[in-house]
Amino acid sequence: QQNDTVSCPLDFEVLRRLTQGYMSPSGDQCQFILEGLRLVQSDYLKRTDSFLPRVDSAEACWKAYQDLYDQLVPGFDIRKNCGFKTEWISQGCGNITSRVEYEANNSPETLAAVSTACNQSLVNSSPCATCTTSLSSLQPSDPINKTVGNVSDCTAYRSIYAAAFANSFGPDDKGNAECLFSLNFTPVKSSNKQKKAIIVVVVVLGVLVLVLCGSAAWLIRRNKLKKKIRQREITRRWSDLNMNNSALESINGSTTLIRFTFDDIKEATKNFSRFNIIGRGGYGNVYKGVLPDGSEAALKRFKNCSAAGDASFAHEVEVIASVRHVNLVALRGYCTATTNFEGHQRIIVCDLVKNGSLHDHLFGSIGTKLSWPLTERSDVYSFGVVLLELLSGKKALIIKNDAQHTLVADWAWGLVRNGRALEVIEEGLQWTRL
Numbered sequence: 001q002q003n004d005t006v007s008c009p010l011d012f013e014v015l016r017r018l019t020q021g022y023m024s025p026s027g028d029q030c031q032f033i034l035e036g037l038r039l040v041q042s043d044y045l046k047r048t049d050s051f052l053p054r055v056d057s058a059e060a061c062w063k064a065y066q067d068l069y070d071q072l073v074p075g076f077d078i079r080k081n082c083g084f085k086t087e088w089i090s091q092g093c094g095n096i097t098s099r100v101e102y103e104a105n106n107s108p109e110t111l112a113a114v115s116t117a118c119n120q121s122l123v124n125s126s127p128c129a130t131c132t133t134s135l136s137s138l139q140p141s142d143p144i145n146k147t148v149g150n151v152s153d154c155t156a157y158r159s160i161y162a163a164a165f166a167n168s169f170g171p172d173d174k175g176n177a178e179c180l181f182s183l184n185f186t187p188v189k190s191s192n193k194q195k196k197a198i199i200v201v202v203v204v205l206g207v208l209v210l211v212l213c214g215s216a217a218w219l220i221r222r223n224k225l226k227k228k229i230r231q232r233e234i235t236r237r238w239s240d241l242n243m244n245n246s247a248l249e250s251i252n253g254s255t256t257l258i259r260f261t262f263d264d265i266k267e268a269t270k271n272f273s274r275f276n277i278i279g280r281g282g283y284g285n286v287y288k289g290v291l292p293d294g295s296e297a298a299l300k301r302f303k304n305c306s307a308a309g310d311a312s313f314a315h316e317v318e319v320i321a322s323v324r325h326v327n328l329v330a331l332r333g334y335c336t337a338t339t340n341f342e343g344h345q346r347i348i349v350c351d352l353v354k355n356g357s358l359h360d361h362l363f364g365s366i367g368t369k370l371s372w373p374l375t376e377r378s379d380v381y382s383f384g385v386v387l388l389e390l391l392s393g394k395k396a397l398i399i400k401n402d403a404q405h406t407l408v409a410d411w412a413w414g415l416v417r418n419g420r421a422l423e424v425i426e427e428g429l430q431w432t433r434l
């Protein structure tokens with residue numbers, strides 16, 4: 001009976017249009033498929049006044065439905081999975097196959113009441129309830145010759161009829177589909193929109209992050225490049241300065257000053273450890289350090305200096321280095337450098353004075369007081385000698401006739417020991433002179 005060459009008269013496009021923009025059916029898929037088929041049958045009824053396609057088109061109709069359903073839920077064999085027999089698509093409510101046959105079972109009043117109740121938008125639950133209630137009066141109500149699982153029966157004819165003729169919106173109206181065929185579509189328009197929005201947001205964010213990362217990388221590279229160029233410029237200027245500056249040449253040539261590298265200085269001071277700080281002056285900290293040759297030194301690091309002042313610094317260093325005195329701390333070397341992180345550096349390296357400063361001794365920070373106030377080498381001694389010279393009218397070194405020398409201090413001390421202290425004072429000395 002079934003003939004593959006007979007095309008299906010049902011228009012599944014109606015269902016396709018309805019499901020377009022909606023998610024695949026949720027819940028019982030077989031129920032959805034059955035109700036979808038009834039909706040398509042309703043469209044067929046409306047167009048042809050006939051409820052059912054001919055049985056020889058049944059195979060073609062299932063194939064058409066399968067093709068449509070594959071687009072919704074790929075790989076779901078509707079007949080196999082739901083147990084629908086091919087011929088059921090052409091079997092209906094007993095012998096009723098047309099509109100005329102169906103309406104013949106109902107009074108015009110009943111049909112009019114159904115039209116009144118159902119000819120409105122059935123989107124909302126209240127009109128839907130009014131419509132479906134009125135449908136319950138349509139005959140025949142009981143399945144006649146109904147096969148279990150059949151795709152069509154008398155009860156289903158009510159909705160098929162109502163969507164086709166009672167409601168002017170037609171079977172492809174969403175309200176009718178939901179109310180009369182219980183087709184619950186999960187709208188994907190919004191969820192698709194959400195997905196699209198999410199995708200757009202993710203893409204935009206991704207692009208933004210990429211752009212930001214790219215910009216950051218570019219900025220970092222540019223800054224590094226700038227620093228490099230600056231560094232090169234400073235190095236160039238410094239070497240120009242070295243080449244042109246006679247002062248520095250003289251330092252290198254005439255003194256034994258060592259020009260330390262910044263790494264030498266950092267190593268000597270344990271990277272300017274605060275534990276190595278031995279003093280603080282107006283121009284910066286003084287660090288104790290061990291030089292590459294193993295000797296201890298004091299390193300004075302000038303703060304807030306720039307390469308611009310290096311020339312005058314070089315002069316000062318030269319001057320200081322040229323002045324050597326037993327009571328002056330010897331300058332051993334210096335360092336000028338520009339680093340990326342520390343900026344321009346200027347350090348002078350001196351002998352380390354281990355016993356503390358005069359200030360420390362005078363004001364007790366060392367703990368021991370000066371132990372040498374009256375020695376021959378002190379200024380106090382010198383002052384005493386001058387005083388003796390004034391009192392005695394003799395020179396510090398008394399030269400006798402036999403060319404022997406006597407110190408005025410020894411001479412005076414001899415007289416004092418013999419109880420003749422007053423003889424130290426020059427005869428005729430007026431007290432006013434004192």
Ligand SMILES: Nc1ncnc2c1ncn2[C@@H]1O[C@H](COP(=O)(O)OP(=O)(O)OP(=O)(O)O)[C@@H](O)[C@H]1O
Pocket residue numbers: 278279280281282283284285286298300329350351352353354357
């Ligand atoms: N060669 C050194 N040996 C030991 N300690 C030193 C040496 N040079 C300086 N110090 C210590 O560091 C402190 C500060 O020294 P600095 O020469 O900077 O002092 P300042 O002359 O008072 O200050 P500034 O000259 O910077 O105005 C000194 O008071 C001293 O305690």
